[in-house]
Amino acid sequence: MREKIFKVDTLIRLQQVIWYIILMYFAALAALFMLDFEGVLELAGYGIIFIIATTALRLVVMAEEFRKSGLRRFWALSYLLILILAGIVIGDYLL
Amino acid sequence: MLDFSLYLLCGLVAGLLGGYLGLGGGIVMMPFLTVIAGVNVKAAVPVSITAIVVNSLAASSEYLKKGMVDLELVVILSVFMVLGNITGSLLSEHIPGDYTRLMLTVIVVYAAFSLLKGRRTTERMTFADNRARYLLITTVVAFVTGALSAVVGIGGGVVILPVLYLVIGLPLSTARGTTSLMIGFSAAAATTVYFLNGQIEPVIVSGVILGIIVGAKLGGFLGTMAKPLVIKLMLFSVLLYLAFRLAYEPVRELL
Numbered sequence: 001m002r003e004k005i006f007k008v009d010t011l012i013r014l015q016q017v018i019w020y021i022i023l024m025y026f027a028a029l030a031a032l033f034m035l036d037f038e039g040v041l042e043l044a045g046y047g048i049i050f051i052i053a054t055t056a057l058r059l060v061v062m063a064e065e066f067r068k069s070g071l072r073r074f075w076a077l078s079y080l081l082i083l084i085l086a087g088i089v090i091g092d093y094l095l
Numbered sequence: 096m097l098d099f100s101l102y103l104l105c106g107l108v109a110g111l112l113g114g115y116l117g118l119g120g121g122i123v124m125m126p127f128l129t130v131i132a133g134v135n136v137k138a139a140v141p142v143s144i145t146a147i148v149v150n151s152l153a154a155s156s157e158y159l160k161k162g163m164v165d166l167e168l169v170v171i172l173s174v175f176m177v178l179g180n181i182t183g184s185l186l187s188e189h190i191p192g193d194y195t196r197l198m199l200t201v202i203v204v205y206a207a208f209s210l211l212k213g214r215r216t217t218e219r220m221t222f223a224d225n226r227a228r229y230l231l232i233t234t235v236v237a238f239v240t241g242a243l244s245a246v247v248g249i250g251g252g253v254v255i256l257p258v259l260y261l262v263i264g265l266p267l268s269t270a271r272g273t274t275s276l277m278i279g280f281s282a283a284a285a286t287t288v289y290f291l292n293g294q295i296e297p298v299i300v301s302g303v304i305l306g307i308i309v310g311a312k313l314g315g316f317l318g319t320m321a322k323p324l325v326i327k328l329m330l331f332s333v334l335l336y337l338a339f340r341l342a343y344e345p346v347r348e349l350l
Contacts, residue, residue, distance in 0.1 A: 008159050008166070015156040019308065022149065026305040033099055033301065044297035047304070048290050051148055055283040058152075062166065077170045084177050085284040092288045 007068075011061050018054045025050070056082060099302045101132045106146060106306025113307075114154035114314025115321065116329055117271025118252040119147035119278045120307065122337060134299060141289035142300045144282050146307045147252075151279025153308050154315030158272030161319045165269055168259075169277045171230075172237045176251055177281055179241020187246045193345035195246050200342040206257040207334035211327055229263055236262055241281075252278040253337055256330070267323050275315065 025047050032040045063078030105127045113120025121143045128139040158164050236258050244251045252274050259270035289295050318326075 008162075008164070012156055012159050015152055015159070019153055019156065019312065022152070022304065023308050026301055026308065029301045030099065030103070030305050033298065041297045044301045045290075048145060048286070048295060048300065051145070051152075051304075052283060052287050052290065054152075055148055055279060059280060062170070066166075066170075071167070074167050074170050077174055081170060081174045081177065081280065084174065084181075085280070085287075088177070088181065088284040089287045089291070093291055 007065060010065060011058065014058060014061055018058075022047070022051065056085075098132070099298065102128075102299050102302025103306040105132055106303035106308075107310040108306075109146065109303075110150055110153065110307035110310025110312075111314040111317075112329075113147075113150050113252075114157075114275070114311035114316075115318040116314075116326065116333065117154070117158070117256060117273075117275040117318065118333070119282065120150045120311070121147055122253050122333060124303070128299070128303075132299075134296075137294075138296050138299065141286070141294045142296060142303055144289060145286045145295055145300050146303045147282040148279045148286055149304050150307050150311040151275055151277075151282070153311035154318070155272065155276035155279065157312070157315035157319050158275050161268075161272070163268045163272030163319060164276050165265065165273045166276075168233065168263075168265075168273050169280075171233055172255065172273070173277045173280045175234045175237035176241035176244075176255070176277070177284065179238040179243075180245045180251075180281065182238070183242035183245025186242070190246050193348065195243070196341045196345050199243060200338045203254075203334050203338040203341065206261060207331050207338065209261050210257055210334065211331045233263060251281055253333060257334065267326060268319075271318060271326070 029040060029043055029047065032043065059078055059082050063075050063082075066072075066075040066078060105124060108127065109120035109124040112118070112123050124143045124146060125136075125139055128134045128142065129136055134142070155164065237255070240251060240254050240258060244254060255277070256270055256274045259265045259273060260267050263270075265273065286295075
C-alpha cells in the first residue's frame, strides 16, 4: 500500500499560505481601487502572475510528493502536465 | 464603486456554489457577470477562467484535509483533459458545433437523472483500488471530455464530475474533491494565454477574485459536510440548467 505514504500535508500547507497571500493582496487592491490609486492596474497584473506561478508551484509540490512516495509514473505524469501547460502558453505566444 | 461591489458579490456567489459542489463556478459566474453586472462576454470569459484557478485553490484545500481528493486521478485526468482540449480546439472548426451541443445536451440530461437516481459505490473506493480496471476508461473519458469542452465551449468541472461518479464509480464526495483540484490546473494555461494577450480586465478580475477566494473557502468547507442528497439535487439543477444553455442556441436556429 504505497499510497498510504503519500502525504498531502505540504500541499495543504502551501495552498493555505497562498490563499492568505491572495486574500491580503486582493483586499489591499480593493482598497486601492476605492482610493483611485494610480498604479493599481499594474498591481492587479502582478496578482494574476502570482496566481499562475503558484499553480505551477502546487503542481511541482504534488510531483515531488509522488516521487517521495515512490509513485514514479505519477511523478513523471505531473511534470508532463507542467510541460504540456507550458507548451500551450509558449505555442500561443509564438504563433 | 457599485460595479466593484457587484464583481465582488459575483465572485462570492460563484465561489460558494462552486466550492460547495466541487465545480469551477464558471457556470454560475458567466450569466451573473454578463446579465447582472453587464460585462460583455469577451471580457467575462477570461475573468471566469482566472477565477476558476483561484476557486480550485481555495476549495480544494478543504477537500484535501478531509482526504476527499484522489491525487493520482487528478494527474491522469488533467493530462488527458488538457490533451483533449488541445485536440478539440484544433478540430472545432471541422466539427458541426450545433449537433455536438445537442448530442451533449442529451448526455447531460441523462447524467442529471442518473445522478439523481444514484449508483452503488463503496464510500471508500479510490482510483488506486481498481487502477487496472479503470485506467483505460479514465484516460479515454478525460480525453473525450476535454475535447467536448473545447468544441462546445463549456467548463470541464460540470462535465467531469458526473463522469467520475457515474462512469468511474467514485463516491460523490471524492468526485467533488478531485474535480475541485483538477479544474484549477487545466484553467491555469488558459489564464496565462489570456493574460499574455492582455484580455483580463484588471478591475473586474480583482473584485471577482476577492469574492471567490472567500466564497470558495467557505463553500469548500460546507461542501465537505454536505449531505449527498442535497448535493445530488443541486447538481441535478445545475446540469439541467447546463442542458438548457447548451440546447438553447441550436434549437432556436432550427425553429
